[in-house]
Amino acid sequence: MAHIWPIGGGKGGSGKSFLASSMGRLLAKSGKKTLLIDLDLGAANLHTMVDVPYPEKCFSDFISKKISALEDTVLPTPFPNLFLISGAHDSLDIANLPYEKKIKTLKAIARLPYEYIILDLGAGTAFNTLDFFLASRHGIFITTPEPTSIENVYRLMRAIYLRRIRHYFSAADFKTLEKKVREHLGDDSLNKPENIVSIIKKEFPEKYALIRKDFNSFRFKLILNQLRKQDNTVLGEQICKIIKKHLGIHVEFAGNIAYDEHVHDAICQRVCFLDRYPHTRAANDLRVVNKKMGSAFGEQLMLNYL
Amino acid sequence: MEKDFDQMNYYEMLDIGTKATAAEIRSAYNVALQMYQSDSLVSYSFFSKEERDRILSLIDKAYFTLINEAQRARYDEEMNLCETSGSADQSKAGSQPVNIFEFNRQDMAFLARKNNKSELKTKISQSQSIREILSRQKITGADLKAIREELGVAVETIHQETKIRLDYLNDIEEDKTGKLPAPVFLKGFIKAYLKSICIERADEISALYMSGLPDKN
Numbered sequence: 001m002a003h004i005w006p007i008g009g010g011k012g013g014s015g016k017s018f019l020a021s022s023m024g025r026l027l028a029k030s031g032k033k034t035l036l037i038d039l040d041l042g043a044a045n046l047h048t049m050v051d052v053p054y055p056e057k058c059f060s061d062f063i064s065k066k067i068s069a070l071e072d073t074v075l076p077t078p079f080p081n082l083f084l085i086s087g088a089h090d091s092l093d094i095a096n097l098p099y100e101k102k103i104k105t106l107k108a109i110a111r112l113p114y115e116y117i118i119l120d121l122g123a124g125t126a127f128n129t130l131d132f133f134l135a136s137r138h139g140i141f142i143t144t145p146e147p148t149s150i151e152n153v154y155r156l157m158r159a160i161y162l163r164r165i166r167h168y169f170s171a172a173d174f175k176t177l178e179k180k181v182r183e184h185l186g187d188d189s190l191n192k193p194e195n196i197v198s199i200i201k202k203e204f205p206e207k208y209a210l211i212r213k214d215f216n217s218f219r220f221k222l223i224l225n226q227l228r229k230q231d232n233t234v235l236g237e238q239i240c241k242i243i244k245k246h247l248g249i250h251v252e253f254a255g256n257i258a259y260d261e262h263v264h265d266a267i268c269q270r271v272c273f274l275d276r277y278p279h280t281r282a283a284n285d286l287r288v289v290n291k292k293m294g295s296a297f298g299e300q301l302m303l304n305y306l
Numbered sequence: 307m308e309k310d311f312d313q314m315n316y317y318e319m320l321d322i323g324t325k326a327t328a329a330e331i332r333s334a335y336n337v338a339l340q341m342y343q344s345d346s347l348v349s350y351s352f353f354s355k356e357e358r359d360r361i362l363s364l365i366d367k368a369y370f371t372l373i374n375e376a377q378r379a380r381y382d383e384e385m386n387l388c389e390t391s392g393s394a395d396q397s398k399a400g401s402q403p404v405n406i407f408e409f410n411r412q413d414m415a416f417l418a419r420k421n422n423k424s425e426l427k428t429k430i431s432q433s434q435s436i437r438e439i440l441s442r443q444k445i446t447g448a449d450l451k452a453i454r455e456e457l458g459v460a461v462e463t464i465h466q467e468t469k470i471r472l473d474y475l476n477d478i479e480e481d482k483t484g485k486l487p488a489p490v491f492l493k494g495f496i497k498a499y500l501k502s503i504c505i506e507r508a509d510e511i512s513a514l515y516m517s518g519l520p521d522k523n
Contacts, residue, residue, distance in 0.1 A: 151351035188354075198310065238341050238348040241321070246311065246352070 002035075002117045004109070004136035005293075010152030012123035014144050015225040016040070018263065018273070019286075020120040021049035025274050026290040027116050028082035035074065035114040037085040039132050040122035042095030044087025048270060050077045055086035060094055062108070063101055070108035079272070083114070097128050106135050123152075125159035133160055137218045140293075141251065144226040145235050153222075161193040161249060164214065165200070168207050177203070194247050220251040223289060226259040255289040258282045311361055315385055316368035324382070328373060335369040426504040429457055444518040445511055450499060451479040459503050468498040475499070483520055492516070 005023070009016050020036055027034040038046035038059065047055050055075055061067040075084045087094070097105075109117060119136075121129050133139045139160075143153040166174060181189055181199045189195040201208040224236040232238075236253040243251050260282035266273035274283050317324050320334040341348045342361050353361065371377045430436055436456055439449045454461065461479070465472045474495065477485045486492055496512040505511065 145347060147347060147350045150347060154352050232347070235348060238337075242341060242349055242352060 002110075002112060002114050004117045004119065004138065006119040006121055006133045006136055006139045007142060008121040008129060008133045008139060008156055009142040009149070010123060010125065010154075010156035011143070011149045012043075014123075014142050014149050014153075015257070016123075016142055017046050017049055017120050018267075019140075019142055019223065019225065019257075020046060020118050021272070022274055022286045023290055023293075024050070024082055024116075024118050025079060025272055026287060027118075027294070028079055030294075031081065032115045033081050033083075034116040034118065035083045035085065035112060036118050036120065037109065038087035039119050039128075040087060041090065041097060041128060042092075043122055044090055046120050047084060047086040047088045049267070049272075050079070050082065050084055051270060051272065052077055052084055052086060053270070055084070055088045058086045058089045060087070060090040062105070063094065063097065064091065070105070071112060074112075095122075095126075095128075102128060102131055106131070109135065125156055127163070129156075130160050130163040134164060138221070139218075140221045140223060140254070142223045142225050143239075145224060145228075145231045150239070157243065157247065157249065157251075158191070158193050161215075161247065162196070165193060165196060165211060168211055197248065215249055218250070220249065221254040221293060222251050223254050224256045227256045228259045254292055255285065257285040257289065312364065316372055316381065319365055319368045320372070326372075331369065331372050335365070335373075338365045338369075423504055426457055426459075430504060433457075440505070440507075440511065443514070445515045446518060447478045447481040447515075450496075450515075453505070454479075454503060457503055464499060464502050467502045468495070470495050470498060486519075489516060489519070492519075 007016050007020050007023075017038075017040065024034050024036045036046055036050065038044040040046070041059075044059075047053070052075055057067065057073045057075060059073060062070050062073050067073050070085070073085050075086060077084050109119075119132055121132055123129075133156075141153055141157065143149045169177060177196065177199065178190060180203060181196050184199055185195050197208070197211065200211065222236055222240055224239075227233070227235075233256060236256060240251045240253045243249050258281040260277075260280050262277040262280050263273055263282060266276045269276065274286065277283055311319065317326070320326075320331065320338055322330055322334045326334070339362075340346060342353075342358060342365060344355075344358060349358070371381050433456055436453050439445070439453055442449070454464070461472065461475050464470070465475055474487060478492075478495065478499070487495070493512055493516050496515050497508045500508040500511055
């Protein structure tokens with residue numbers, strides 16, 4: 001079964017597509033059959049990053065049933081072993097993917113015959129993004145060392161946490177839970193899944209045990225992108241520490257990627273950054289991160305939608 | 307969440323072990339401030355203002371309790387965290403970091419030691435056996451140990467005060483001549499040892515000790 005790496009970051013411009021294309025490129029180069037899927041629905045541009053300027057098929061064709069099998073929407077890229085499902089010509093209302101289509105997509109993704117599948121997700125915390133992120137237990141968060149970006153990545157984490165908790169409750173049960181949380185902690189506490197979990201622990205201990213077990217099996221990763229010289233290099237580790245301590249989610253810090261003007265140049269020239277500027281610091285950091293992730297992910301990957 | 311922050315003990319709050327040294331506590335406190343202070347990037351938007359204030363006040367409380375040895379001992383006792391065996395401590399003592407900073411500034415510890423010094427001096431002048439040892443023509447490590455034990459000073463106290471490694475102190479006292487540091491250091495160590503237990507004429511006695519050592523070459 002494929003290893004699925006969803007890449008999400010909350011904020012736009014934090015480097016999700018860049019990371020997706022670079023990781024895909026590195027994996028393909030090491031001989032792994034790799035597929036990139038552009039799930040930044042409504043704002044797709046992964047095709048530009050991997051030099052497929054005129055994709056003739058796209059993800060939307062699968063949704064609109066023009067192409068019946070998701071596999072048939074796969075495009076080759078100029079790089080050997082690297083394939084793409086583009087979102088370039090997605091219909092304009094693709095962002096509002098209905099629930100059953102989303103489930104259908106997730107099931108189709110799980111069956112694709114590739115070694116690695118990288119999902120490039122959109123900014124924000126729409127249900128689509130959250131569900132695609134939760135398609136695998138190996139989601140990757142990416143953020144830059146700026147308050148705005150960090151704010152959004154925390155929001156994304158909390159949203160994902162809450163989304164996952166909701167899986168364990170029926171609509172009616174969740175309503176009563178919400179009511180209890182309000183009674184105990186006040187109105188604005190619903191924004192914090194950690195508060196909800198503390199109530200679950202009290203009121204539904206058997207569900208709490210299930211949720212704990214579930215979250216312990218997740219292997220989230222965090223990557224800090226666009227780190228400038230003056231930035232705090234231990235920031236990523238401290239973020240992971242805070243999340244562990246206060247949110248109870250285990251996120252492993254996968255590494256820093258240096259800020260590099262060359263990334264901008266490479267994107268403007270529409271060439272692969274790693275090929276154009278292989279000896280820059282950022283390129284080196286990418287290789288280090290990729291190596292670390294490749295070894296850390298190792299074996300099995302559990303999918304909830306199979 | 308394993309535990310609410312308010313329910314953690316002070317060691318968990320600062321992410322340190324129950325045997326952390328003062329220097330470790332201090333650096334853990336600095337890290338915690340870096341993470342939780344209101345201008346920190348790490349926890350930006352993560353907490354509401356009230357939550358942050360509460361966490362910061364807890365961290366302050368944790369730090370000021372643990373950094374004060376007396377309060378820490380009391381806290382440990384309350385929480386039942388106190389170390390079970392002193393012997394395990396001793397065996398590891400050689401590798402333990404030395405207490406280099408004196409944190410309890412307003413504490414009475416400083417005064418207490420001063421009193422201790424004058425007490426030592428009177429003891430030395432009164433003790434027959436110490437005078438006898440000091441009048442000898444040859445001083446060995448065993449003699450130093452005898453003096454120290456007569457005065458009732460623990461070897462750890464000397465270690466803390468002189469910053470000389472415990473294993474060196476033990477080797478000196480047991481006259482393990484093969485294991486001792488180079489003479490140039492050893493002479494200074496002996497002097498520091500003697501001064502820390504308030505023996506006068508430290509220069510003279512350390513010279514006596516050195517001359518009594520078997521020649522290595």
